Amino acid sequence: MGKETMNVELAVVGGGPAGLAVAAKAASYGVQVTVFDENERPGGQLFKQIHKFFGSKEHQAGIRGHDIGYSLLSQCEEFGVKTMLNTVVWGIEKNMLGIQNNGRTYTIKTKKTIIATGASENPLCFPGWTLSGVMGAGAAQTMMNVHRVQPGQKALMVGSGNVGLIVSYQLLLAGIKVAAIVEALPKIGGYMVHAAKIRRTGVPILTSATICEARGENEVEEAVIASIDEKGNVMEGTQRVLPVDLICIAVGLRPLAELCWMAGCKFMFLPVLGDHVPIHDENMRSTVKDIYVAGDVAGIEEASTAMEEGRLAGIAVAEELGYLGSEEADEKKNLARKRLESLRLGPFGDTRAEAKRKLTESEVNR
């Protein structure tokens, strides 16, 4: 019989960029950390990010995501972070987590909990969307970059945000042809540099266009695309059929926040951050005592922001648990906040910065 109840000083739910950054940071000050992740290996989206990251030196710019993942993992190891993989956290109540591992359930008693469960991909619903071969762009990325499997031979990408553009590029790297990228808005959503490197291979990016239908007997054989007007209605006569066997959907992400809802966290509706987002203060503390949030669950951004939020939360938790004096903690937190701020500058970041301010300045934090 296994032990049914375990005590953990800091439980981190989710071993992606945010969770690992929290764990490494908090553990570096002496906090006893256990990371729970439902996958067979830690790292979350980082090991799918085979491109070089943007940002500055402190954000590890110019380094590929998976290498950042390896360095986070080795930091976690160095500081004695425990990792429980293939472990599902299926419930939360105050300072208790219900987990399942290797065919058994356990109760975890925690002093502090970080919820860093990330995001899920938004679906798009059109006739044929349940056919085999229609998948989230992230799913295609997992198949290619983690499992080394080509998800198809010829793809249509729906959505031109950074996810759609980056995954299109990675499809090309994996030897998959990209017939087109369609974008419902009149302009591309992601960085121009990402769009430019795809355009250099001749892949058209069609704006004000959408997918109407996926066709095929048992799997995708064709995609019907068309131009749309300002109201989003398909313009008759513009439909075209593309012979593709893969349709990737990249129409945004949504915080995966069930545990926050279950724990009773208060939320704010902020579309720019993906949906209803758990309110947190400037230390990433949610509205529920001893529960913190970090990364995409606290608002959809990027892996680099997720890691900075993780570090910030890690410092804050170490301070609260008495491993770090308040003066030293303040100094370190301010540095982390400054790094976060710099990632939220410019036309792509300022609306997120504004939304994050609404969260941290919310009255319910007091």
Next chain:
Amino acid sequence: MSKKDLIICRCEEVTEEEIKKAIREGADNVDAVKRATRAGMGLCQSHTCYTLIVKIIHEMTGKPIKEILPATHRSPIRPITAEILAKSKNM
């Protein structure tokens, strides 16, 4: 494929038409749609269909998206077999 047979909840195979019917009959929130149709009650616990259902409710009732909240999340949020739960002492 006709638009009528469009599946919204893949786990429970609930169509758009069934969801619209439930909304017409008064189900104006995600929880009510779930009770009426089983949409969101399957293995994935509404991870996929949630935003689609919100959109349909919004379009049919005019209720602002902001006010359409997810269904109540209860343990277990991930599928666990009854056998595993039964083996556990503390639950």
Next chain:
Amino acid sequence: MKDRLKSTPGAWVISREILEASPGYPSKEELKRKPVIVIECPEEIPCDPCETICPRGAIVVGEPITNLPRIDQDKCNACGLCIPICPGLAIFLVDNTYSEKEATVSFPYEYYPLPKEGDEVNAVNREGEIACKAKVLKVRDPKSHDHTSVITIVIPKEYSNQVRGIELQQKVDKNE
């Protein structure tokens, strides 16, 4: 199929005016006079590895980090270290002094297989259209580049302002 799509109204193209107006783009005179680094980074995104890696301080982003990279062509010796480090693959080296009628363009390339030095390939413009024939002069793929190779091709001089890559070397199904 591809060609028909390309002519569709609404297909997104990179505005050359925007690129040329950005502070990382050399002047016409500089382009003529010497090998120059061309930075095609016209949007304010938080990113500065080009500044960090430049040993001569020729590229400046500064504060805030969303500033567009500026390049001081007098300080720059066109060493090309900035080409593989740019996460946006947006930095090129154009040398219009290569020979009387030819120019070289160096660009980042992450696709496999890599072309080989001496290969005859098709050079493409920013929209992926074949612009002219090119000869591969150099393929540099040292460990420090971390799988972003820098390819240098020789092309007729008149195309040096539009060629920014080569046709992918992956096997193409000729029936399409």
